[in-house]
Amino acid sequence: MSAKEASLHPLVACARGAETLRVWSVIVTIFGDAVAPRGGEISGPALAELTAPLGIGGGALRVALHRLVRDGWLERRREGRPSRYALSARGLAEFAPAAARIYAAGPAGEENLTLWLAEPGLAAPRRAELEREMAGRGAVALGPGLWLEQGANEAVSAELFGFHGAAGTPPGWLRARLAPEELIAAYRALGDDLEALGRRLERARPEGALAAALRVLVVHRWRRCLLRHPDLPVRFFPEDWPGEAVRAQFLALHRRLSVAADPWLDALIGPALQPLRLSK
Amino acid sequence: MSAKEASLHPLVACARGAETLRVWSVIVTIFGDAVAPRGGEISGPALAELTAPLGIGGGALRVALHRLVRDGWLERRREGRPSRYALSARGLAEFAPAAARIYAAGPAGEENLTLWLAEPGLAAPRRAELEREMAGRGAVALGPGLWLEQGANEAVSAELFGFHGAAGTPPGWLRARLAPEELIAAYRALGDDLEALGRRLERARPEGALAAALRVLVVHRWRRCLLRHPDLPVRFFPEDWPGEAVRAQFLALHRRLSVAADPWLDALIGPALQPLRLSK
Numbered sequence: 001m002s003a004k005e006a007s008l009h010p011l012v013a014c015a016r017g018a019e020t021l022r023v024w025s026v027i028v029t030i031f032g033d034a035v036a037p038r039g040g041e042i043s044g045p046a047l048a049e050l051t052a053p054l055g056i057g058g059g060a061l062r063v064a065l066h067r068l069v070r071d072g073w074l075e076r077r078r079e080g081r082p083s084r085y086a087l088s089a090r091g092l093a094e095f096a097p098a099a100a101r102i103y104a105a106g107p108a109g110e111e112n113l114t115l116w117l118a119e120p121g122l123a124a125p126r127r128a129e130l131e132r133e134m135a136g137r138g139a140v141a142l143g144p145g146l147w148l149e150q151g152a153n154e155a156v157s158a159e160l161f162g163f164h165g166a167a168g169t170p171p172g173w174l175r176a177r178l179a180p181e182e183l184i185a186a187y188r189a190l191g192d193d194l195e196a197l198g199r200r201l202e203r204a205r206p207e208g209a210l211a212a213a214l215r216v217l218v219v220h221r222w223r224r225c226l227l228r229h230p231d232l233p234v235r236f237f238p239e240d241w242p243g244e245a246v247r248a249q250f251l252a253l254h255r256r257l258s259v260a261a262d263p264w265l266d267a268l269i270g271p272a273l274q275p276l277r278l279s280k
Numbered sequence: 281m282s283a284k285e286a287s288l289h290p291l292v293a294c295a296r297g298a299e300t301l302r303v304w305s306v307i308v309t310i311f312g313d314a315v316a317p318r319g320g321e322i323s324g325p326a327l328a329e330l331t332a333p334l335g336i337g338g339g340a341l342r343v344a345l346h347r348l349v350r351d352g353w354l355e356r357r358r359e360g361r362p363s364r365y366a367l368s369a370r371g372l373a374e375f376a377p378a379a380a381r382i383y384a385a386g387p388a389g390e391e392n393l394t395l396w397l398a399e400p401g402l403a404a405p406r407r408a409e410l411e412r413e414m415a416g417r418g419a420v421a422l423g424p425g426l427w428l429e430q431g432a433n434e435a436v437s438a439e440l441f442g443f444h445g446a447a448g449t450p451p452g453w454l455r456a457r458l459a460p461e462e463l464i465a466a467y468r469a470l471g472d473d474l475e476a477l478g479r480r481l482e483r484a485r486p487e488g489a490l491a492a493a494l495r496v497l498v499v500h501r502w503r504r505c506l507l508r509h510p511d512l513p514v515r516f517f518p519e520d521w522p523g524e525a526v527r528a529q530f531l532a533l534h535r536r537l538s539v540a541a542d543p544w545l546d547a548l549i550g551p552a553l554q555p556l557r558l559s560k
Contacts, residue, residue, distance in 0.1 A: 113443075114448075115395055115397075115443045117395075117422070117423075117426070117454075119423075119451070119453040119454075120422065120423025120424060120426065121423070142397070142400065142441075143397075143399075143400025143401070143425075144400060145423075146397070146400065146426075155448065155449075158449070158451055159451050159453070160451065161422075161447065161448065161450060161451055161454050162447070162448035162449075163393070163395045163443055163445055163446075163447050163448070164445050164446055164447075164448065165443055165444050165445010165446060166443075166444055166445060167441065167442070167443050167444075168435065168441065168442035168443070168444065169435075169438070169442075170441060171399070171438055171439050171440065171441055173399040173439070174397075174399075174441050
């Protein structure tokens with residue numbers, strides 16, 4: 001354990017589990033969970049207050065913010081001092097559907113799916129391009145040149161044949177493909193960590209800054225599992241699918257941590273404007 | 281030209297074109313076009329009267345009838361003499377949807393399609409089995425382990441993932457795959473032969489037996505093109521798709537030949553019971 005890790009609060013260490021945190025990705029979570037519902041703008045020092053309990057120092061924070069501004073997720077507002085950061089229009093557009101899913105009480109009920117098909121035997125370089133594009137918009141590759149996607153979106157290319165409708169009984173091979181072993185292992189590890197955190201929170205009552213940091217971690221890890229697979233009814237997943245049990249744990253912890261986190265965040269960033277979350 | 285071909289009526293030679301007729305397949309057409317609407321049963325000698333103008337002799341007819349009985353399409357009714365032949369329950373079940381399509385005034389308007397998907401990377405022997413089964417029920421193979429089918433039918437196997445719905449804009453490669461060159465060439469040849477036959481019929485007025493034989497040939501050749509591709513709206517086919525122009529020619533000729541053919545067939549087989557056809 002490094003010096004920095006040794007200084008982490010035991011509750012933070014528990015919520016983080018074995019996961020390696022990418023600072024820019026944690027900041028995306030912070031904007032989604034704490035900043036977007038409070039007007040979408042936060043000062044650099046306020047961000048530093050939120051990230052300090054997670055072991056993220058000022059240097060790492062600056063590098064990550066620079067990257068997020070450069071990639072078009074955030075905008076830096078330079079009027080006066082200190083700098084303020086806001087979600088860009090693109091950042092907001094990408095957040096809304098993810099937020100709706102992250103805080104949803106359950107998986108998709110109705111099916112609203114598109115199966116996309118590239119020409120069989122398409123040249124490998126072009127297929128690889130399409131594979132990158134389709135992965136970028138969250139479609140699941142079912143096979144070479146074949147993707148399953150939520151919703152009825154525009155095609156990334158007129159080369160693709162889109163078929164929009166309802167699926168029959170998903171065969172075993174498809175359920176296994178939608179739930180690869182690494183994903184099931186990630187959900188199981190998250191379930192264990194959330195259970196351990198829940199037990200500790202029966203005794204501990206973290207104050208606002210720590211509660212907010214813990215909530216960021218819990219949302220971050222849930223998001224990182226959830227958005228790796230499409231939002232499908234449970235019949236699409238294997239019998240032993242852990243996703244829904246972990247969702248219940250996540251929602252309960254989010255609710256519990258919000259009691260102390262929300263008033264502290266209201267004071268740090270500003271009062272919540274939009275009811276982006278179920279839990280309040 | 282063989283002796284038999286030299287004896288064919290010039291109108292029959294024109295309607296047959298360059299197509300090699302398979303006797304059993306022509307008999308299937310006869311049952312669909314002339315026998316099914318008249319109660320579904322016909323005597324051997326009456327069949328021989330209908331097939332003689334087509335150059336089908338008694339020996340070839342007997343071999344074909346034997347095969348159709350053996351394969352379960354027809355039943356031979358042995359009470360008394362001569363033998364009578366009737367469509368089996370299976371034959372009737374396979375006829376009804378084909379007949380609806382053959383005599384339809386246009387292609388499918390609405391889309392009611394299923395895309396079937398086998399596990400990508402399925403072992404070749406099992407995939408070949410599925411390919412045979414899917415081809416047997418008229419599904420179009422779009423690629424390895426991937427079929428497009430009319431309607432929302434049961435899966436041939438729980439291994440297949442079925443996706444039922446509506447298609448987006450069909451890309452060029454898909455339209456080309458649904459209309460292979462051989463099919464377009466067959467439609468073009470049929471269109472040329474029907475046009476030549478139509479011109480001859482402006483002068484000639486064939487009597488009943490010849491009109492019935494000509495109508496059998498016209499239906500037979502139309503059926504052989506039409507049932508090689510699924511019933512899809514025209515947007516699924518290439519710009520230069522000849523199918524709909526040939527449909528108009530077929531329907532006009534069928535109507536014209538029916539004037540003399542139907543009274544003759546009513547006398548030969550029995551009066552028409554079901555309005556199976558548009559043209560009357």
